[in-house]
Amino acid sequence: MVTWIMWGTLLVIWFSFLFILSFLIDKRRRMLFGVTVPSDCMEDPEVLEFINRYQKRKKRFTMLGLIFTFPIIYFDNFAWVYSYFNVYLVIFFVWLYWIIYQGNRQMKSIKSAQGWRVGEKQAVYVDTKLSKEDKSEKQPKLFWLIPALFLSFEPLLSQHPLLQSAAWLMIGTSIFLCLLAVIVMIKLKRTSPKVYTGDTGTDQKINDTWKARWMTLTLILTYYFILFNNVIHRFITGSGGDIGMGFTVVIIMGSVLPLVPLLIMHRMRVKMVEDLRQDRELLEVDEDDYWIGGIIYYNPNVKKTFVSTRIGIGSSVNFGTTAGKWLLGGSVILTLGLILGSWAFVVAEEFVDPKILWDEEAMYIQSLAYSDEIAYESIQEVTTIEELGNTTKTNGTATADYARGSFNVRSYGKSRVYVFRETPIILVIHLEDLTVFYNEPTEEATLAVLDELHRRLEDREDRGRSNCPL
Amino acid sequence: MLLKISFESPTPIYQQIRDQIILAMAKEALLPGENLPTVRQLAKDIGVNPMTINKAYNLLKDEGYLVIDRRQGARIQDAGLLKNEKTEYLIEALELILSEAKLKGVTKEELSKVILRIYGKRRD
Numbered sequence: 018m019v020t021w022i023m024w025g026t027l028l029v030i031w032f033s034f035l036f037i038l039s040f041l042i043d044k045r046r047r048m049l050f051g052v053t054v055p056s057d058c059m060e061d062p063e064v065l066e067f068i069n070r071y072q073k074r075k076k077r078f079t080m081l082g083l084i085f086t087f088p089i090i091y092f093d094n095f096a097w098v099y100s101y102f103n104v105y106l107v108i109f110f111v112w113l114y115w116i117i118y119q120g121n122r123q124m125k126s127i128k129s130a131q132g133w134r135v136g137e138k139q140a141v142y143v144d145t146k147l148s149k150e151d152k153s154e155k156q157p158k159l160f161w162l163i164p165a166l167f168l169s170f171e172p173l174l175s176q177h178p179l180l181q182s183a184a185w186l187m188i189g190t191s192i193f194l195c196l197l198a199v200i201v202m203i204k205l206k207r208t209s210p211k212v213y214t215g216d217t218g219t220d221q222k223i224n225d226t227w228k229a230r231w232m233t234l235t236l237i238l239t240y241y242f243i244l245f246n247n248v249i250h251r252f253i254t255g256s257g258g259d260i261g262m263g264f265t266v267v268i269i270m271g272s273v274l275p276l277v278p279l280l281i282m283h284r285m286r287v288k289m290v291e292d293l294r295q296d297r298e299l300l301e302v303d304e305d306d307y308w309i310g311g312i313i314y315y316n317p318n319v320k321k322t323f324v325s326t327r328i329g330i331g332s333s334v335n336f337g338t339t340a341g342k343w344l345l346g347g348s349v350i351l352t353l354g355l356i357l358g359s360w361a362f363v364v365a366e367e368f369v370d371p372k373i374l375w376d377e378e379a380m381y382i383q384s385l386a387y388s389d390e391i392a393y394e395s396i397q398e399v400t401t402i403e404e405l406g407n408t409t410k411t412n413g414t415a416t417a418d419y420a421r422g423s424f425n426v427r428s429y430g431k432s433r434v435y436v437f438r439e440t441p442i443i444l445v446i447h448l449e450d451l452t453v454f455y456n457e458p459t460e461e462a463t464l465a466v467l468d469e470l471h472r473r474l475e476d477r478e479d480r481g482r483s484n485c486p487l
Numbered sequence: 488m489l490l491k492i493s494f495e496s497p498t499p500i501y502q503q504i505r506d507q508i509i510l511a512m513a514k515e516a517l518l519p520g521e522n523l524p525t526v527r528q529l530a531k532d533i534g535v536n537p538m539t540i541n542k543a544y545n546l547l548k549d550e551g552y553l554v555i556d557r558r559q560g561a562r563i564q565d566a567g568l569l570k571n572e573k574t575e576y577l578i579e580a581l582e583l584i585l586s587e588a589k590l591k592g593v594t595k596e597e598l599s600k601v602i603l604r605i606y607g608k609r610r611d
Binding site: 139140141142143144145146148149209210212215318319320321 | 488489490491492493494495517522523524528529530531532533534535536
């Protein structure tokens with residue numbers, strides 16, 4: 018099941034790569050590989066040849082990208098699945114970046130050789146009348162976040178104790194989302210108006226319209242993600258159905274669906290600029306030199322941290338500012354850390370088996386991520402079962418081969434699990450408020466642990482009797 | 488008025504702001520008594536340090552084009568008061584510019600057009 022989910026995720030990644038590629042030839046914005054070009058350049062033979070070459074490269078990338086999603090299905094070991102997933106991600110991401118970077122460089126050299134110039138180079142237009150606008154009077158939309166705060170507490174409505182314990186984490190996340198929305202909306206309110214035409218009335222109208230639209234979208238996305246958060250809560254606590262199904266729903270809800278309104282907004286904006294272009298002359302600025310490879314914006318001359326992106330939708334960070342350096346550097350380090358860290362963990366978890374250490378008073382179970390100290394006096398009973406049965410993971414790792422971590426095991430409740438699924442015997446150690454499930458990779462080794470545990474429990478009992486005063 | 492700030496120009500940014508505000512006043516795109524954006528707002532919109540805007544505003548104030556009020560911010564000087572300022576230095580500067588123009592072949596007609604474009608829009 019996990020393999021199929023990872024394959025589905027690879028497909029989503031493959032689609033998102035194609036989505037990015039679809040922005041490379043943007044005739045409406047008159048942009049090729051993030052380079053602004055005049056509208057009539059599309060008929061230029063050199064540009065046509067360049068586009069032909071790119072189409073072939075894109076075809077190769079698309080085909081190989083799809084073909085190489087399939088091998089993941091044939092791995093039965095989660096560490097291999099996850100390793101393949103990361104290798105695919107890195108190789109195709111670098112390849113995609115290389116296509117964009119090379120295309121951007123070639124297009125810049127064509128533009129320079131042809132002497133094309135679009136708009137003023139490295140200039141900023143500011144309408145002093147728009148700058149004076151009082152930004153505090155409009156958009157009382159922040160009030161619409163109040164119901165969202167109430168909705169954040171929805172996970173508490175469930176009565177099950179397990180749901181209650183996870184609920185607070187979800188509530189915290191939802192409140193964080195509300196706060197984030199407040200910050201975004203205040204930022205939007207204070208955003209400097211953009212000069213499109215130089216006509217104050219027209220520019221004012223466009224700026225107001227877009228500000229209102231972005232605010233509405235922020236609200237919609239906040240509600241959406243709070244509901245999404247509540248759905249995650251249902252799945253991770255097992256009340257929403259199968260966890261695998263939940264993971265698929267989470268991937269679709271968390272990545273694909275929110276892109277739809279963003280894409281619609283992007284298209285609307287492109288259309289608006291296109292209409293304006295037909296009605297009147299637009300004030301254009303040629304900022305090609307500030308775009309490294311068409312993706313990274315580096316302009317130390319201005320203090321703006323965010324600028325409209327050239328390839329794709331949304332904003333890019335200005336790497337030339339201190340905040341931009343921290344944001345970009347931080348997110349790269351964080352992403353690499355998450356990928357490499359989780360990768361190292363999954364691989365190590367696969368190859369390092371849990372082990373037991375014994376001493377006079379307690380036994381210690383140690384795995385890579387979890388450990389338990391079990392005092393002999395706290396053990397109420399030790400039994401064995403053949404298989405684990407129905408479980409719900411609360412915090413742990415569950416693959417086809419093993420399950421480790423905190424689980425909710427049916428008819429046992431709150432449990433700690435260190436189990437190899439293939440071994441036909443599992444020790445069940447009953448404690449006062451917890452049940453520990455443990456076995457070794459083989460039946461013989463598991464039985465040896467059981468014997469050792471019985472021996473130590475008996476020894477302790479004998480010692481207790483001999484110490485008892487007559 | 489529309490300010491166009493070029494980061495590639497050898498002219499410093501504060502000088503570009505100062506020059507364009509004077510040009511806008513002459514063309515009546517900025518009227519006497521009209522408020523200008525605050526230093527912080529303009530700095531944010533252009534994306535430069537507030538000190539740069541402050542320098543431009545102070546220069547304009549020293550030259551008599553702006554009045555800076557603590558509560559109302561920067562506003563364009565009243566036309567009557569502006570005319571009381573000394574103008575000899577301008578005539579001297581103009582003489583130099585006109586001499587350069589003459590030597591470099593700018594014709595009288597071309598100069599007249601510029602003068603008419605600036606003076607023609609003014610009511611007086």
